[in-house]
Amino acid sequence: MDGNAEDQWLLAPAERELVMTKNRANRLGFAILLTFFRERGRFPRDETEVEVQGIAALAKQLDAPIDGEAFLTGRTAERLRGEIRVRFGFREATVADAEMLTEWLRDHIAGEVGGDPDGAHRAQRVHNGVQERLPPTTRERLDALLRPEKSGDAESAVEDAQGEAAGSAPAVLLKLRGSPGRPSLASMQDELAKLELIRGIDLPAGLFDRASPRDLERCRQRVSVEVPRDLRRHPDAARLTWLAAFVYLRARSLTDDLVDLLIETVHQISARAERKVERELLEDLKRVSGKQNLLFNLADATLAEPDGVVRDVVFPVVGEQTLRDLVKEWKATGSTYRITLRTVIRNSYQGALPPHGADLAGRA
Known part of the structure; x- marks a missing residue:
């Protein structure tokens, strides 16, 4: 058996208690069957499948002698096997099971x-x-996918004829086959309209619960590539099954497409908002810088003539030392906007200039 050898042959307290209720002569044989079934889900075919060290480990736990009759056979073995099956929730297979x-x-x-x-x-x-599980109204809605959208009898007939001549699907199925466009509010609305159309077909719940993914994909591919004229020629049961599987899987893919579109649209909105904020901040920076220059000039002029009205009116509000510090900072750093602008321009030129030693004439 696989795993830790000692654990495989170790009897749990409840198991040992059960073994001890058996006839002393059958205890070791019953323990062998019990532990073997517990580990492998079946009984040993013959005694050669039972490991010698396992028998010795069980005999030691039960304080039972090891003899040639340890492996049970006959009616006694069948009775004990039945008891073990019941314990683990098993039963013997029948012809009906097969x-x-x-x-x-x-x-x-x-x-x-x-x-x-x-x-x-x-x-x-x-x-x-x-087909038997599809209500009549659902069958009709599925078959309607193979017909053009209702936009007037004459116009629909022309569209249907053009579609058949080109080997393409009618408008309804073509709409469902189409992939989403570029991320936008309009794309999301188109995908939602497709999903609403599919949900309106109203497939019964659990229709494909027992169907394999491979079979469903085959049906989807059949509807995705075959022209409506050919689809309509197939027997009702096959045609309806293929269309139902296509609709079932398309609903899932549309949901995934909507999630992707939503994420991409949110990213685009965020990017546009960031660009707008950056422009506003830059404009505001320019405006504020102009105001700062005026304030710095005012502070400088105030310090140049501190006596009189300035000392009586301005200094009580803004201390003389504060104004001196402000002027000192302005002279040391200059205009914030001009510094920022020069940095951006310098970086732009650096990105545009060729690397050191490059041939400008060759680049031109």
């Missing part, structure tokens, strides 16, 4: 690996099952 398993493997596994020798009959059963 038939159910065969049918399930045929319908779900064989088709996945392409090994179903009766694939056509299986597909027919699936198609018939889906």
